[in-house]
Amino acid sequence: MLIPMLDSRDPLLWIRKGQGFAGIGTALRLEFSGENRISDAGAAWREIAAAATVVDPLKTPGTGLVAFGAFAFSAQSAEKSVLIVPRVLVGKRDGVHWMTTVHVLHPDQVIPGEAEAGHPEPTRSGTQPEARAEARPTPPMSRPEPTLPPATPLGSEYRISLLPGAAKPDTYRAAVEEAVSRITHGDLEKVVLARDLVGHLPDGSDLRRVITDLALGYPDCWTFAVDGLIGSSPETLVSVSHGTVTARVLAGTISRGRDAEADHDQAVALATSAKDLDEHRFAVASVMSALTPHARTLAASEIPFTLKLPNLWHLASDIEGTLGDGSTSLNLIASLHPTAAVAGTPTKDALRLIERLEPFDRGRYAGPVGWIGADGDGEWAVALRCAQVDADGYITAYAGAGIVSESDPEREFLETRMKFRPMVEAFA
Numbered sequence: 426m427l428i429p430m431l432d433s434r435d436p437l438l439w440i441r442k443g444q445g446f447a448g449i450g451t452a453l454r455l456e457f458s459g460e461n462r463i464s465d466a467g468a469a470w471r472e473i474a475a476a477a478t479v480v481d482p483l484k485t486p487g488t489g490l491v492a493f494g495a496f497a498f499s500a501q502s503a504e505k506s507v508l509i510v511p512r513v514l515v516g517k518r519d520g521v522h523w524m525t526t527v528h529v530l531h532p533d534q535v536i537p538g539e540a541e542a543g544h545p546e547p548t549r550s551g552t553q554p555e556a557r558a559e560a561r562p563t564p565p566m567s568r569p570e571p572t573l574p575p576a577t578p579l580g581s582e583y584r585i586s587l588l589p590g591a592a593k594p595d596t597y598r599a600a601v602e603e604a605v606s607r608i609t610h611g612d613l614e615k616v617v618l619a620r621d622l623v624g625h626l627p628d629g630s631d632l633r634r635v636i637t638d639l640a641l642g643y644p645d646c647w648t649f650a651v652d653g654l655i656g657s658s659p660e661t662l663v664s665v666s667h668g669t670v671t672a673r674v675l676a677g678t679i680s681r682g683r684d685a686e687a688d689h690d691q692a693v694a695l696a697t698s699a700k701d702l703d704e705h706r707f708a709v710a711s712v713m714s715a716l717t718p719h720a721r722t723l724a725a726s727e728i729p730f731t732l733k734l735p736n737l738w739h740l741a742s743d744i745e746g747t748l749g750d751g752s753t754s755l756n757l758i759a760s761l762h763p764t765a766a767v768a769g770t771p772t773k774d775a776l777r778l779i780e781r782l783e784p785f786d787r788g789r790y791a792g793p794v795g796w797i798g799a800d801g802d803g804e805w806a807v808a809l810r811c812a813q814v815d816a817d818g819y820i821t822a823y824a825g826a827g828i829v830s831e832s833d834p835e836r837e838f839l840e841t842r843m844k845f846r847p848m849v850e851a852f853a
């Protein structure tokens with residue numbers, strides 16, 4: 426496992442289905458803010474990648490020079506958006522294991538990203554599968570075996586309650602009611618309204634405990650930890666690999682049933698709910714229109730499917746295409762963010778209403794979180810089912826729901842409660 430190697434208070438992680446990578450230490454940290462935070466990051470990353478000497482014999486997604494990123498939802502946010510290049514990255518994908526070390530030769534310049542392949546897993550078990558040996562780079566054979574960062578035992582257990590923050594339950598219900606009336610008046614079609622829960626992490630607490638719970642409990646989600654933003658998101662904002670672009674749009678939610686039959690009925694109810702299909706349609710349309718100018722081919726599933734998670738069902742659509750304009754994954758998220766799944770439709774009106782009705786700064790909640798490689802490929806999720814843990818230990822978790830004309834304040838409140846479950850349980 427990668428998690429035991431992480432820093433206990435400042436972990437860097439990107440993992441799904443047991444595959445992904447862990448970052449240790451910081452070689453480079455870049456901060457961005459304001460309207461152009463994502464495109465500024467894209468431009469900065471192009472320069473860094475162009476100046477770097479990368480030794481990457483593996484050429485697997487995530488080998489070579491990689492930056493983790495987390496971006497604020499709003500242009501007005503006080504929270505910084507970041508790109509972080511770890512000093513050491515340990516990765517695992519499709520049976521290949523690697524370690525990348527980064528040396529910064531000049532403060533304004535990152536130089537070599539070296540991927541060392543075929544390294545044994547931290548829990549050494551003797552013989553190694555052949556795939557790993559084959560992936561080992563040949564020259565220079567004389568290079569010493571890289572030493573993996575040590576795995577350290579997890580710190581003692583703790584239990585933290587997350588309680589309503591700036592948006593109390595009644596404030597939230599009132600905000601939903603107001604949004605429904607604005608939608609009914611024709612001011613906009615959909616808005617996603619969130620609320621917050623807060624808590625405090627005692628000194629010396631090991632955040633790897635929370636991350637382990639998330640990774641084990643939500644293996645099909647992207648479990649991430651970037652600059653204190655920790656969570657397990659089911660929603661792929663965009664993934665780019667060798668010219669192929671994919672996205673998974675989620676919008677429309679229902680609770681799981683108590684037994685198999687009730688659970689099946691819930692999935693059918695969701696798949697046939699006019700309200701949820703409406704919400705979903707807006708979200709797919711926003712992703713399709715943002716990606717279309719960059720794609721040579723692009724297609725979404727004909728009808729959404731139901732995606733089962735441990736805490737709920739979602740309506741989901743997968744989108745796939747080929748890139749036509751050489752965009753990097755950061756260029757694409759600059760076009761995509763914020764989608765109608767987390768903002769609403771039309772975007773500008775939805776953002777204005779969020780600003781007015783949510784009594785807190787979303788920070789990086791609902792913003793893009795993920796990674797980018799030197800070639801621009803990368804994987805980005807929408808930062809959902811997450812919390813920001815700041816340097817003083819203050820924790821803020823967020824969850825929202827898409828409001829359309831048929832929305833009911835109590836049901837939307839209960840939906841946010843379901844969405845909080847991963848974080849509430851991981852801290853409890």
Ligand SMILES: C=C(O[C@@H]1C=C(C(=O)O)C=C[C@H]1O)C(=O)O
Nearest residue numbers: 675676677678766824825826827
């Ligand atoms: C806004 C959130 O989730 C988004 C909203 C959904 C909905 O309204 O049904 C479903 C998935 C996400 O796109 C959240 O988890 O906080």
